[in-house]
Amino acid sequence: MTNTSTSPHRAARAPRRDAAENRIAILDAAISELNHNPDASLETIASAAGLSRRSIYGHFSTRDELVAELNDRGIARVTAALAPIRHDDARVALALVGARLWSEVEDVRVTAQLAIRGPRREIVAEGLDPVRRGVLAIVEQGVAAGQLRTDIEPRTLARLIEGAALSVLDEAVRDDISHGEGHRLVILVALSTAGLSWREAAELIDASPELALEAQPPASSRLSERSAGARP
Amino acid sequence: MTNTSTSPHRAARAPRRDAAENRIAILDAAISELNHNPDASLETIASAAGLSRRSIYGHFSTRDELVAELNDRGIARVTAALAPIRHDDARVALALVGARLWSEVEDVRVTAQLAIRGPRREIVAEGLDPVRRGVLAIVEQGVAAGQLRTDIEPRTLARLIEGAALSVLDEAVRDDISHGEGHRLVILVALSTAGLSWREAAELIDASPELALEAQPPASSRLSERSAGARP
DNA sequence: AATAACTTGCACACTCATGTGCAAGTTATC
DNA sequence: GATAACTTGCACATGAGTGTGCAAGTTATT
Structure with a gap:
């Protein structure tokens, strides 16, 4: 396997730059191809990346190794997007969780589902644990402050809110929902699941400029910007 | 392939009863094995059914044929469970949709996901169309009666409610939720997604005896009651 | 321009699953 | 108990995917 890292010793020459680019191209192609099937x-995957198998x-010495790296990067992305969320109002914080999740995972829904429910699920769950703890902390904070429902155990509620957000992703596959509409829906669904009525949710959103589409940080960019097209 | 149907002509002898049982055993084993992986x-599948490959x-002349029949049966089950739902209050009707879905699909979550999102999704979607129309009709009725939220298009809302119910199923995998708790959660989530606050949902549930766990019709039974265990 | 770093194409070994043919058993049904 | 209806085990063909070895090319870097 090509050694991309800077070896401490014995480097007769530095690794070539185009090789690194190809590596990215492979990861990129893998994301979109695996998301498709x-x-x-x-x-x-190789031909989508413009390379030979x-x-x-x-x-990557193994298919598994490639997939594992994909998962790791995905986990890192989501973690980076959700970890910094903090807000006095737990309801707003949860809405933000939904929104960020949407913009990060929007284009890798299928792969994300596979990661979460597929054969690697345990490893992925482990990696996602900090994120889950974060959501749980928000829920607990909200329950303590009397802002959230108390008829569902916090642990379960946290999971349900995550799940509700993901299900918006799924529906988006079918209806080909726009970025803006997805953003709106995921927030509404998160707040609804948290226990708010739809009118309360609307009020909260109106009163919280940080929930606006324009207020969101840009999604951590894709690896490269090529559209992954195979050429015969 | 064995001809299980009663042929009009040329039946030197009737098909054996144990063969039909084995067929069921295969379908049964397929359900649980495919749900597992x-x-x-x-x-x-064969060895789980106690038969040889x-x-x-x-x-079944083909693996696909087996899977197709599984899907057909699943669709029929869900349709049969949801079609008869009718209620003056659309909110109650939606809660019932969630509850029935839960009891029917509870033990075949993974397979259901695969059916809905896998390679056969288009065919499955077609079969599920009547159910979807039914849910949509309930939503429209509810919107017209001012019982449901109006900030989400009925078509989308219908899908989101379905999705929310399914996501409870997913969470149930992890937490190993009991039948009763699943029933409760799926109703709460359906009502929340429909736009009710958690207190409004609680009130409605209290006031609607038909939502009680005990009031539910039994799930259309599994094909057989054997626990699918492979024997070496 | 020399050379190491990559890419490629091909041949090959291997595994795993599907689907068939057939002869030899069992077993329900008549 | 005769017989058709099933089941089984085995051999075999087929196909698709993974992973390796190697010789012959390209190309970035020095």
């Missing part, structure tokens, strides 16, 4: 072959093995 | 092989081909 979770069982996509390396052949498919053989050369994938120059970057 | 959506890529389970026929070998796995070879004899599966006596009942």
Whole structure:
């Protein structure tokens, strides 16, 4: 396998820059191909990346290794997006969780589902644990402040809110919802699940400029900007 | 393939009863094995059914045919459970949709997800269309009666409610939620998504005896009651 | 321009699953 | 108890995907 890291010793020459780019191209292609079909072959991924199957093995010794790296990057992305969320009003914080999740995962829904429910789910769950703790903390804060429902155990409620947000992603697949509408829906659903009536949710959103679409930080960018198209 | 139907002509003898039982055993085993691992092989399914792989081909000419029949039965089950739902109060009707869905799909969550999102999704969607129309009709009725939220388009809202119910199923996988708790949660989540606050939901539930766990019709029974255990 | 770093194409070994053919058993049904 | 209806085990063909070795190319870097 190609050694991309800067070896401490014995580097007759530095690794080539284009190799690193190809590595990114592979990851990128893998994201979109696996999102299209979770069982996509390396052949498919390679050609979407504009490379030969053989050369994938120059970057990843195994299919599993490739998938694992994809998961790791996804986890890092989500963690980075959700960890900094903090707000006095737990309801606003939860709405923000939904919104950030939406913008990060929007274009990798299928892969995300697979990561969460597929064979690697335990490892992924472990990686996602800090995020989950964060959401749980928000819920507990909200319950303590009397802002959230108390008819569902905080632990369960936290999961349900995550799940509700993800289900918006799923519906978005079918209806091809716009970025803006997805943003709006995911916030509404998060607040509804948290226990607010739809009118309360509307009030809260009106009163909270930080929930506006324009107030959101840009999603951590994709690895590269090429549209992954295979060429014959 | 074995001809289970009563042929009009040329039946030297009636098909054997145990063959029909085995067919059911295969379907049953397929349900639970595929729910455990959506890529389970026929070998796995066969041995879970207590049969040899070879004899599966006596009942289904193809793996696809087996899966297709599974889907058809699932669709029929869900349709049968949801179609008769009717109630003056759309909110109660939606809660019932959630509850019935829960009891029908509870033990086949993974398979259900696969059916809805997997390679057969289009065919499944077609089969599920009547159910979806039904839910949509309830939502429209509720909007017209001023019982439901109006900040989300009925079509979308209908989907979101379905999705919310399904996400309870997902959470149930992790937490190993009891039948009763699942019933309660799915109703709460459906009502929340429909726009009610958690206190309004509680009031409605209190006032609606038909939502009680005990008031539910039994789930259309599984094909057989054997626990699907493979024997070496 | 020399050379190490990559990519490629091909051949090959391997695994795993599907689907068939057939002969030899069992077993329900008549 | 005769017989058709099933089941089984085995051998075999097929196909798809993964991972490796290697020789022959390209290309970035020095």
